[in-house]
Amino acid sequence: MDSLLPPIPAKRYFTIGEVGELCGVKPHVLRYWEQEFTQLRPVKRRGNRRYYQRHEVMMIRKIRGLLYDQGFTISGARNKLQELVQMDRELSRSTSFNDPLSVDSSDAELMDVADSQVSEAQGATQEQALGASFSIQEELLQIRDLLTIGGSHNQAII
Template sequence: MDSLLPAIPAKRYFTIGEVGELCGVKPHVLRYWEQEFTQLRPVKRRGNRRYYQRHEVMMIRRIRGLLYDQGFTISGARNKLMELTQGERQIMRSGAFLDDTLEDNSAQLEASADMSQEEVASDSETPRPAHLYLRSDLSVYQELMQIRLLLTV
């Protein structure tokens, strides 16, 4: 999905037309999604013009993926997004990424970051952090662990 879409430029605000091009969605669809998904709240300025921030563009891409690529209905996508955001909030509240005990297990983190999804799923003896069970997208976890390892070196 994201490989077919253009890269998001380093800007603070995007117009509805720019977001439409970046996400492969027409502006009237974006306006409709604002009504259906409470997470989308673009800034409105002069003449009710909408300006989206980077995190909203990423959210729109996530919604587009759920609806167009994975075949969710609007209500199904809304529920899935709520599950994902609740899971992310639980991860942040638990401090799993900031926990010092994770630093003590850097070798284990390196190994799990290099594993494929199949290897992680089949490896039942290796204890996994709780947030792995909440995230359906293991590649994001792997990328975060690689970044964390780079930062701790």
């Protein structure tokens, strides 16, 4: 059924109406799902307007598939979604230890910030900007590795 849904455009935020069209779900259903699935936390701005990010749109599509296509109940879909999230975490942990250059979603957000800061630098050529972006990303990955090592070391001491 996912193949019948339109592709997700390359945008940072989506309104509840856009998400409804992208996922084939009415807005009132999305608001209900926010109460039932704790993973759905759209940003709320003025007037309580909801703005969903790409990962939330993808999660809504997963929820929709579980409920409508596979016949899960709300609680069954909630449990299945928690299993999938847990498997993703374990997979990303094993991948990040094996591949020091692998990127998880939090790293991607940090790298997006670094890229935007670099691109805003005035007078920098495109080559300079790419070089600066790469070095900042490298530093962020090193900091993450230090924090990961430090966090596990601190836990061992306690």
